[in-house]
Amino acid sequence: MKIHDYVLVVVRNLRETCDDDYVNVLRQQGYHVEVIPAGQDPIPVMEARPPIAACFQFDYPDLQGLADLREAKKRTSSIPLLMITQAHSEHLAVWAFRARVWDYFVHPIDMPRFLAVFETLRSVRLPGQAAASGKNALDLQNTIPPEARLRCPAPGGQQSQLDRALAYLDQNLHRKIAQSEVAESCGLSTFQFSRLFKRLTGDTFQEYLLHRRIAEAMRLLANPKVSITDVCFTVGFRDLSYFTRTFQRYVGQPPSRYRLSMAESAAQSSSKPAIPTPAPGMSPEARIDKAETSLSPSS
CATH class of the missing domain: 3.40.50.2300 (Response regulator)
Known part of the structure; x- marks a missing residue:
């Protein structure tokens, strides 16, 4: 070849x-x-x-x-x-x-x-x-x-603190998160945490959190069994209209249109893997895990 x-x-x-x-x-x-x-x-x-x-x-x-x-x-x-x-x-x-x-x-x-x-x-x-x-x-x-291979970051190192903060965000994405509480979980003042976060990620805390919420919303919207209202609350928004406006600002289209465009794209090519149907009673997070597992290559 x-x-x-x-x-x-x-x-x-x-x-x-x-x-x-x-x-x-x-x-x-x-x-x-x-x-x-x-x-x-x-x-x-x-x-x-x-x-x-x-x-x-x-x-x-x-x-x-x-x-x-x-x-x-x-x-x-x-x-x-x-x-x-x-x-x-x-x-x-x-x-x-x-x-x-x-x-x-x-x-x-x-x-x-x-x-x-x-x-x-x-x-x-x-x-x-x-x-x-x-x-x-x-x-x-x-x-x-x-x-x-030879060195591991110290428990109190900056990268370790950032990793702890990102894990905290992912675990609490469904609710309102104050920067001060994340800083406290890392053993830093709000000012120290703000500077550290900006330097290591390139984004402010609020910018990163909003991007993370939108990214998670996009993942959840891939599953047609999860309602847009459920997606809104699962990723930490408390107002559906605000969620819709914010989603459109970042993605270019509202959640309903984004979901429809994904369905239309999937229908155009039968060779593309379909989104698996989740079992009844599964949480939105579990449904997304199931969808992503279907994309993992066979071992």
């Missing part, structure tokens, strides 16, 4: 705009980049002209977009897939690696590591390169860094 000297970017954004500066960086480094827009199937292109790698670009990953990535990996298993996302969670990262993506990047992208991955992939996959030495380089690039 002939590998072609280009990078394929598969756009699966839910909003019209998304940070894609990495595309310009790749082009500046001499890579030819081709883009598959949202709504277009990338598999025919990947099968006809296998690229060095394919980047699946998400702003807020939804069930349909993740299903597209999994289907591409299934149909073109030899092509390395990279996942690039604005919305990030530990659960999403675990899903990505279970889906056998080659690497996973969160905005803002670590450009030195990003370019190093492509440099290695290019040297391995293009004809005329030394396969053996390239394979060794590729393995080296994708191994756990030695310092990560």
Whole structure:
């Protein structure tokens, strides 16, 4: 199979705009980049002209977009897939690696590591390169860094404090959350926590919390058995009209239209996995877990 000297970017954004500066960086480094827009199937292109790698670009990953990535990996298993996302969670990262993506990047992208991955992939996959030495380089690039193996963050370290805060948010997303209570759970003052959170995440606490609520709402809306009102309250909103306005501002369409567009998209392609029907009496969170489990590749 002939590998072609280009990078394929598969756009699966839910909003019209998304940070894609990495595309310009790749082009500046001499890579030819081709883009598959949202709504277009990338598999025919990947099968006809296998690229060095394919980047699946998400702003807020939804069930349909993740299903597209999994289907591409299934149909073109030899092509390395990279996942690039604005919305990030530990659960999403675990899903990505279970889906056998080659690497996973969160905005803002670590450009030195990003370019190093492509440099290695290019040297391995293009004809005329030394396969053996390239394979060794590729393995080296994708191994756990030695310092990560030898050192663990101290219990009171900043990253540990942030991880504790993010876990606290996920566990309490259904209710009103004050920044002061999260700061207290991390053993910090509100001012210290605010500075730490902004520096490590790039967002203010309130910005991150709102993005997280909307991302979770999008996941819940993937299940037609969960009412929009239930979604609203499950992700911590207390007013349906405010939830609808906020959702539309971030996603570009109201929750009802977003859910309908997902159903229409799924109906257009019978090859796409259907959203599983949850058992009666399951909580919204359990239903989402069931839906995501259906996307996990077979072991």
